[in-house]
Amino acid sequence: MKSREEEYKEIFIAEALEYFDALNRHISDLEKRPQDEQILAEIFRLLHNLKANAKAIGYLNISDVSHKLETAFSLIRNKELSFSDEVVTVLFEGIDLLGELIHNIDNASYGDPDPVLLRNLDIIVDNLSDSTIELAKVQRYNTSKNLSLSELVYIQIKKLDHLLNLVGELVIDRDRIVSISRELENDELKNVSSHLNRITEDLQYSIMDARLVGIGSLFNKFPRIVRDIATAEGKDVDLTMAGHDIQIDRNILQIITDSLLHLVRNAITHGIEKPENRLKKGKPRNGSLSLIARNDRENVQIQLTDDGKGIDLTQVRKAIVERQLLPASTVEHLSDTEALSYLFEPGFSLAKEVTEFSGRGVGLDVVKNAVDSIGGRIRIESQKGKGTTFILQLPTSIAVKGALLFEVDEIFYAIPLIHTEQVVALEVEELHEVGGVMVADIFGETITVVYLHELLNVKEQEMNLGDKTKLKGMVQNIIIVSYNNRKLGIIVDKLYRQQDIVVKPLSKPLDAVELYGGVTLLGSGKVCLVLDVPAITRYFISRKQVLAGEHNF
Amino acid sequence: MPTKKDKALETALTQEETAASSGNGKEESAKIKVNEPLLHLIVFKLGAEYYGIKIEQVKEVTVTPSITRMPRTPDFIKGVANIRGDIIAIMNLEERFGIRPDTSVAASDLTYTLVIEAKEYSIGVVVREVPQSLNLAVSKMDKTPSFLQDIAVQENYIEGIAKVDNRLIIVLDMFKILSSDEIKQLSN
Numbered sequence: 001m002k003s004r005e006e007e008y009k010e011i012f013i014a015e016a017l018e019y020f021d022a023l024n025r026h027i028s029d030l031e032k033r034p035q036d037e038q039i040l041a042e043i044f045r046l047l048h049n050l051k052a053n054a055k056a057i058g059y060l061n062i063s064d065v066s067h068k069l070e071t072a073f074s075l076i077r078n079k080e081l082s083f084s085d086e087v088v089t090v091l092f093e094g095i096d097l098l099g100e101l102i103h104n105i106d107n108a109s110y111g112d113p114d115p116v117l118l119r120n121l122d123i124i125v126d127n128l129s130d131s132t133i134e135l136a137k138v139q140r141y142n143t144s145k146n147l148s149l150s151e152l153v154y155i156q157i158k159k160l161d162h163l164l165n166l167v168g169e170l171v172i173d174r175d176r177i178v179s180i181s182r183e184l185e186n187d188e189l190k191n192v193s194s195h196l197n198r199i200t201e202d203l204q205y206s207i208m209d210a211r212l213v214g215i216g217s218l219f220n221k222f223p224r225i226v227r228d229i230a231t232a233e234g235k236d237v238d239l240t241m242a243g244h245d246i247q248i249d250r251n252i253l254q255i256i257t258d259s260l261l262h263l264v265r266n267a268i269t270h271g272i273e274k275p276e277n278r279l280k281k282g283k284p285r286n287g288s289l290s291l292i293a294r295n296d297r298e299n300v301q302i303q304l305t306d307d308g309k310g311i312d313l314t315q316v317r318k319a320i321v322e323r324q325l326l327p328a329s330t331v332e333h334l335s336d337t338e339a340l341s342y343l344f345e346p347g348f349s350l351a352k353e354v355t356e357f358s359g360r361g362v363g364l365d366v367v368k369n370a371v372d373s374i375g376g377r378i379r380i381e382s383q384k385g386k387g388t389t390f391i392l393q394l395p396t397s398i399a400v401k402g403a404l405l406f407e408v409d410e411i412f413y414a415i416p417l418i419h420t421e422q423v424v425a426l427e428v429e430e431l432h433e434v435g436g437v438m439v440a441d442i443f444g445e446t447i448t449v450v451y452l453h454e455l456l457n458v459k460e461q462e463m464n465l466g467d468k469t470k471l472k473g474m475v476q477n478i479i480i481v482s483y484n485n486r487k488l489g490i491i492v493d494k495l496y497r498q499q500d501i502v503v504k505p506l507s508k509p510l511d512a513v514e515l516y517g518g519v520t521l522l523g524s525g526k527v528c529l530v531l532d533v534p535a536i537t538r539y540f541i542s543r544k545q546v547l548a549g550e551h552n553f
Numbered sequence: 554m555p556t557k558k559d560k561a562l563e564t565a566l567t568q569e570e571t572a573a574s575s576g577n578g579k580e581e582s583a584k585i586k587v588n589e590p591l592l593h594l595i596v597f598k599l600g601a602e603y604y605g606i607k608i609e610q611v612k613e614v615t616v617t618p619s620i621t622r623m624p625r626t627p628d629f630i631k632g633v634a635n636i637r638g639d640i641i642a643i644m645n646l647e648e649r650f651g652i653r654p655d656t657s658v659a660a661s662d663l664t665y666t667l668v669i670e671a672k673e674y675s676i677g678v679v680v681r682e683v684p685q686s687l688n689l690a691v692s693k694m695d696k697t698p699s700f701l702q703d704i705a706v707q708e709n710y711i712e713g714i715a716k717v718d719n720r721l722i723i724v725l726d727m728f729k730i731l732s733s734d735e736i737k738q739l740s741n
Contacts, residue, residue, distance in 0.1 A: 169638055411622055456624035508674035510633065510642045515625055519633060519640050527621040527635055539625075 009105070012057050014152030016102045019050045023095050034083040044073050050098070061113055062101050068121040069094045081124065090120045157250060160211050164398075167204050168502040171400075172521040174200045179523030208397045211251070215293045215300070216244030218253055222264060222291060229268045236275055236286040237268055243293030248300050249397045252374050256302075256394065259367040263304050263390050264289070271308030271388055281385070283307065299376075299418060300396055305389040311382040313339055323348065340380040341485035344368040368484070372534050374398060375416055375517070379485055393418065401503055403520075404479060405496040405528065408452045412528035413492075414501055414520060419533035421480040421487060423495065428471055436466040436547050440489060442480065449478060449489035450540055456515075463543060483537040490536075503530050515539060589690045594715070595667060596687045596722055597680040600652035605687070605715060605722045606667065612675065613668040614684055617643070634677060636668060643677040649730070655681075669727045676730075689717055694724060 026043045030036065051066035072091060075081035097113055104110035174196055181193040219241050230237040272278075272287030279285055292303045313336055320342050321328045331339070342348055346365040371378045375395050382388040395401065395418060402417040424442055431438045431449060438449045454463060454470055464470070477495040481488055503518040505511065517532035594605035595614070613636070620632040620643050629648040633640050643666060647654055665684060666677040696713040712726040 172638070411624070504640055506633075507639070507641065509676070510623070510626075510630075513623065513626055516623065519621075521635060521640075525635065526619070527633055527640060529621065529623065529633075 008057065010151060012053055012059075013102060013105060015053065016050060016062070017099075018152075019046045020095070020099045020102055022046055023098070027091060027095060030083070031088055037077075040073060040077050044070065044077065047073065059101075059105060062098065065094060065098050065101065065113065065118070065121075068118070068125060069098070071125045072121065075125065087124050090117075090124055093117055094121050157211075160207070161251070163207050164211065167200075167207050168504065170200055171204055171502050172504075175523040176521070176525055204400065208249070208400065211249050211397070212247040213250045213253060214244055215246045215248055215253065215302070218257060218260070219244055219291060219293070225261065226264065226268065226289060229265055230272075230287075233269055234274060235268060235272055237272060238286045238288045240288065240290045241292070242290075246293040246295060246300055247396070248394065251398055252376075252394055252396075255370055255374050256376075256392065259370045260302070260304070260392075262363060262367055264291070267304065267306040267308065267388065271306040271310075273309055296393065298396060298402060300394045302392040302394065303389060304392075305387060307387040310384040310386050310388050311340065311343070311380070312384050313382075316340065316342065319348065337379065337381070337485045340382060343380060344378070344484055375401065375418055377418060377482075400500050402498060403501045403530065404498055405501075405522075406477070406479070406492040407494040407496065408492050409457050412522060412526055413452075414499075414528050414530045415479060415481060415490075415533060416503075416517070416530070417498065419481045419483060421482045424478050424480065424489075425475050426478060428468060428474055428476060431468055431471075431476065433466045433468055437544060438466055438468060440478070442478075442489065445487070447480060447487050447489050449491060451491045453491075453493065455536075455540060455543065460543070463547065465540075465544060465547065481533045481537070483534050486537065488537055488540060501528075501530070589692065591688050592691050592694060592715070594687045594689065594722065594724065595684050597665075597667070597684040598655065598682055599647050599650070599680070601655045601657075602652070603720055603722045604646075605724045606669065606727055607712075607724070608686070610669055610671065610727045611667055612670040615666050615668065617664045617666040617677075617679055631679060634666070636666070636677065639675065641668065641675045641677050643679055644730075645679050646730075669730075671728050671730065687717070687722075689715060693717060 023043060023046050026039050026046070030039045030043065033039065047066050047070040051063045051070060054060070054062035054066060069091065072081065072087075072094075076083055076087075081087060094117065097117055101110075101113060174193075178193050178197055181189040222241065223239055226237055226239045267289055268287075272289070273281070273283075275285045278287065288307050290303070290305045292305075294301050294303075316339050317331045317334065320326050320331050320334075320339065323345075325342060325345065325348075326334070344364050344367075348365070368378055371392060371394070375398075377393040379391050380388065381391070403414040404417060404420055404423070405412065405414050407413070422442075426440055426442075431440050438451070439446050440449050441447075450465055451471060454465060454467075458464075471491065472493070476491045477493075478489040478491050479495070481490060501520040503520055505518045506513065506516060510516075514535040515532060517530045517535075520528050520530055522528050593608040595608055595611045596603055596605045598604070615636065618634045618636060620634045622632040623630060623642075626632075629645050631643045631645050634643050646652070665680050665682070667680060667684060669676050669678055694713040694715040710726050710729040712724045715722040715724055
């Protein structure tokens with residue numbers, strides 16, 4: 001594997017060469033149609049990008065020449081410099097020089113660009129439309145140009161999506177073949193299948209790798225955005241960022257782009273106080289906002305922290321009761337993180353009190369849905385007066401997920417690992433029937449537990465989520481899942497193993513069934529249902545409420 | 554995909570031969586006048602009645618593969634099955650239409666699945682007996698039988714009634730087989 005710098009350099013060179021080709025094309029067009037504003041604008045744009053990219057990566061020669069050319073073209077655009085023959089010659093030479101500099105980035109013996117040509121460029125820029133007599137003859141550069149094609153190809157993301165789908169299918173078949181070859185005890189088949197196994201894995205990871213982009217490609221847009229929002233709000237905000245190099249699937253990044261923008265906007269407009277208020281509170285005048293990406297096991301974590309006014313938990317608790325999401329008695333005992341998780345309820349933040357006092361704006365449920373849709377997690381930490389942190393945990397890749405496999409009532413299920421906290425085995429005596437549900441003390445924490453068979457397979461009218469006697473056997477396998485800061489224990493019949501699975505989305509019309517995030521095919525050829533933890537949690541809560549309601553009347 | 558379609562036709566054709574040996578399909582096609590456009594149906598039994606689906610809507614006929622139940626979906630969804638790498642929903646039309654199963658025939662372990670390609674989705678339909686292929690003249694199908702007016706609007710999945718040799722074949726429009734209400738029901 002090449003280092004990141006090496007990869008960036010290659011991308012820069014390839015892009016720069018493309019710019020160079022485009023510049024050559026446009027300037028030739030311009031020579032024929034000097035009045036064409038559109039061509040001028042395009043040349044201007046290309047030079048500007050080239051300058052910025054070269055400067056960012058540290059090729060000052062290139063950025064310098066681009067800058068000079070850009071200035072010349074801006075003069076032409078403003079009609080301060082005529083597109084005369086002499087000027088055209090210098091500009092052509094200047095662009096050729098750019099090409100040569102780009103080609104020789106790796107060539108240490110190349111030396112400095114031709115000073116005569118640089119002087120010529122300066123002259124046309126400085127002397128404006130004056131006589132151009134002083135222009136010195138430069139030695140013709142590209143007398144024998146080498147034609148070469150770019151090292152980089154652009155590819156539509158759609159094509160990569162298709163490749164990834166195909167590889168997903170291949171992996172499923174591979175698992176099947178590996179499993180058959182184990183049963184058949186044929187040495188030759190075993191060799192072939194283990195080779196197939198390795199190759200497929202390689203292929204899969206290569207394609208996943210091809211889809212990865214640096215988070216920087218999104219982060220780099222934020223300094224400007226933050227500045228604009230802060231200016232509009234009359235606030236001063238210092239943005240710090242880290243983890244530009246962290247790699248993530250391009251589609252995942254695309255899906256969370258709006259969410260991240262939303263959160264950043266919220267943090268500045270509602271979180272960070274105006275300078276005068278900050279000074280009154282003894283905070284530094286400038287608000288600080290930090291955007292940090294890091295790798296967390298197989299996932300990517302993005303953390304957005306502001307040092308604004310934070311969220312007032314008493315107001316949140318009050319709003320939970322007012323919106324009748326929970327009775328007052330329960331809310332009192334809600335932990336802070338649990339209470340904060342209610343901010344993600346649809347429409348919750350519309351509550352006037354919350355927007356006024358804690359100031360978290362509309363649409364956190366939209367953010368949550370986006371994160372859910374790619375199988376990620378989001379949580380809030382906040383301290384009143386000190387600030388708020390949003391933590392997004394995102395999978396690196398869409399298609400392949402680590403998952404826990406289990407069986408309930410002879411159906412195979414999988415739960416993505418990103419939603420599982422831990423797996424425990426408890427005796428039936430350790431489960432208690434409380435208020436129509438089962439609870440258990442798991443490592444000092446009281447967690448609601450549900451028998452998945454009861455939740456999924458018993459008729460809704462006959463469902464009894466608090467009846468221990470329905471459990472089979474003495475020892476119960478419980479998978480603790482977590483969604484929106486709320487933990488739920490799921491009792492399964494048989495627990496199998498942890499495995500990387502390729503999730504196939506359900507096709508229409510089944511894609512409307514929320515409980516399942518998709519299916520996967522096991523090595524045995526059996527279909528395994530992938531449970532959607534957010535939907536299961538929601539379903540459990542809604543059933544619990546229905547059952548509790550029946551109890552009261 | 555054209556290849557799969559061909560395969561479906563092939564299956565259907567072989568079944569046409571079986572049908573002919575039992576004295577059904579080919580006789581019909583023989584009677585058809587030249588020049589008249591043909592309707593090619595795949596015919597199967599639900600309850601005690603015959604139903605037909607236009608062959609263009611049938612992608613494939615196969616022995617029902619093993620079905621994985623999907624809890625909390627409507628009863629007429631039997632579950633999902635893996636058919637040539639595609640995971641599709643398998644539906645029981647008898648339950649969908651509330652048709653009494655024919656108790657006079659002993660239930661067999663072996664059932665058949667018609668893979669239907671509707672506009673937006675593929676879906677499998679389980680039938681008890683080998684489906685047959687049947688050609689008939691378009692004029693043999695009554696597109697607007699008067700009784701259709703007595704049927705509620707949401708039941709307009711019946712495209713027409715074909716009468717062939719004293720047999721009544723109810724022709725289904727598979728594009729309308731799952732109403733939007735039912736898709737909504739799926740999501741609840």
